[in-house]
Amino acid sequence: MVEEIYLKDSYIREFSANIVKVEGNKVFLDRTAFYPGGGGLENDIGTFEQNEKKVKVIEVKRENGDIAHVIDGEISLGPIKGIIDWERRYAMMKLHTASHVMAAIAYSKFNALVTGGHISPEYAKDDFNVDSKEKLLEIVREANEILSKGIEVKVYFLSREEAMKIPGIVKLAERMPPNIETWRIVEIPGIDIQADGGPHIKNTAEAGKIEVIKIENRGKDKKRIYYKLN
Structure with a gap:
């Protein structure tokens, strides 16, 4: 089960996590501060940083009991830093x-x-x-x-x-x-x-x-x- 960081602290803008699975342009983490939308509230967007490379997170959604982060680009398994589009x-x-x-x-x-x-x-x-x-x-x-x-x-x-x-x-x-x-x-x-x-x-x-x-x-x-x- 992915740890949903925002449930306890909605003010966390940046976080570290590990990518546990990549399926096409969908990335799955062990923990996330990205809100996947729900209850009429839109999902978060933002950025992943990995080895000085930045990849945009353009959509976040629940999928089969997990949270899928849809990215515009490519990324590898391993540690990343997630950055929320805080203004949004x-x-x-x-x-x-x-x-x-x-x-x-x-x-x-x-x-x-x-x-x-x-x-x-x-x-x-x-x-x-x-x-x-x-x-x-x-x-x-x-x-x-x-x-x-x-x-x-x-x-x-x-x-x-x-x-x-x-x-x-x-x-x-x-x-x-x-x-x-x-x-x-x-x-x-x-x-x-x-x-x-x-x-x-x-x-x-x-x-x-x-x-x-x-x-x-x-x-x-x-x-x-x-x-x-x-």
Whole structure:
């Protein structure tokens, strides 16, 4: 099993690892800080360095229980240094944490769930089962108040049995609870607690302020909000 470094520390930008397998342009490591995407969050990209040679990592994805790093070039078995495209990663970390705050407000204030979403470095979009644009704007206003408070974001691990006792631990509509024995929990104390496997910032103040790009109707009692941070 590959060690997923980002699960414990999302701020690691460079790491050492060993290449255990190469299949065409796909590289498999014993440990990685590259996030393979998931939950609507895009994957990382970056660079491998080996013997003063640099190779671009252009895609990272889960494959048969492992993590495949798709490269543009050639590389050999043995040790490498991995370097994350930090500007891209950090932009998505901030949006990811902001999206958790919005989901928490939607759930507690309107009993609404996220029915879909996507986070890229430039902006995010989320679908909520709410019935008015005004409710979404209220969610954004309250989320900005919370982000500005500078609340520490905690990451820890619980057994599935313990995690399932927490109300609202899964806030995505139609998302089944993870069928694994140990869950990674992301908590913004007093605001939100969710089972989540993606990178997050350490403090809500790092996110900045949510700015609405546009809001769309996506059917009965369903709205999509596009937003960025500034």
